[in-house]
Amino acid sequence: MNEIEVKARVQDIKSLIAALEEKGFRFSDPITQHNFVFTRKGIDPTATKTAGNPVLRICDEGKRILFTLKQDREDELDCIEKEIEVGDKEILRDILDLLGFEQVVEIQKTRRKAKHNDFEICVDEVIGLGSFIEVEKFSDEPGEKIKAELWEFLKSLGIKESHRVMHGYDTLIYEKMHQKKN
Numbered sequence: 001m002n003e004i005e006v007k008a009r010v011q012d013i014k015s016l017i018a019a020l021e022e023k024g025f026r027f028s029d030p031i032t033q034h035n036f037v038f039t040r041k042g043i044d045p046t047a048t049k050t051a052g053n054p055v056l057r058i059c060d061e062g063k064r065i066l067f068t069l070k071q072d073r074e075d076e077l078d079c080i081e082k083e084i085e086v087g088d089k090e091i092l093r094d095i096l097d098l099l100g101f102e103q104v105v106e107i108q109k110t111r112r113k114a115k116h117n118d119f120e121i122c123v124d125e126v127i128g129l130g131s132f133i134e135v136e137k138f139s140d141e142p143g144e145k146i147k148a149e150l151w152e153f154l155k156s157l158g159i160k161e162s163h164r165v166m167h168g169y170d171t172l173i174y175e176k177m178h179q180k181k182n
Contacts, residue, residue: 013131035107078143
């Protein structure tokens with residue numbers, strides 16, 4: 001099963017959540033996530049996605065730690081995703097180092113989730129980037145077909161095409177960090 005998503009910037013996150021709740025959506029309590037993203041040592045992290053190399057993530061949610069592998073299928077918002085809960089992030093960091101991976105990005109965000117049919121809606125506040133909405137679906141169907149379906153849902157919420165984002169938070173933060181160095 002592949003994770004396919006569309007993402008957009010949000011100007012007023014509180015109004016968006018309120019509007020969705022008025023339509024019957026029930027959001028989770030806020031979840032604080034501290035993500036550490038790893039790629040193979042010596043490889044440009046933005047190039048790994050197009051080359052099909054795995055991107056690995058340790059997600060610390062306080063009460064649980066998730067380890068995720070993502071590998072692009074068509075682009076970084078259409079990927080194979082495998083995830084498992086782990087017990088010790090420091091041992092996992094050591095394992096990743098021994099396997100030739102290095103941390104390239106750190107992402108801190110607060111996320112609220114809701115379900116809509118077979119969609120998962122995530123409303124995120126990402127430190128250093130701002131507010132976003134993601135709509136995700138797990139499917140084996142062609143990515144472009146699913147993305148069109150997901151985007152229609154976002155448009156029905158009044159989200160404009162000009163706010164659409166074509167990259168994951170890891171790429172956005174990496175590019176922002178890289179720009180500051182130049």
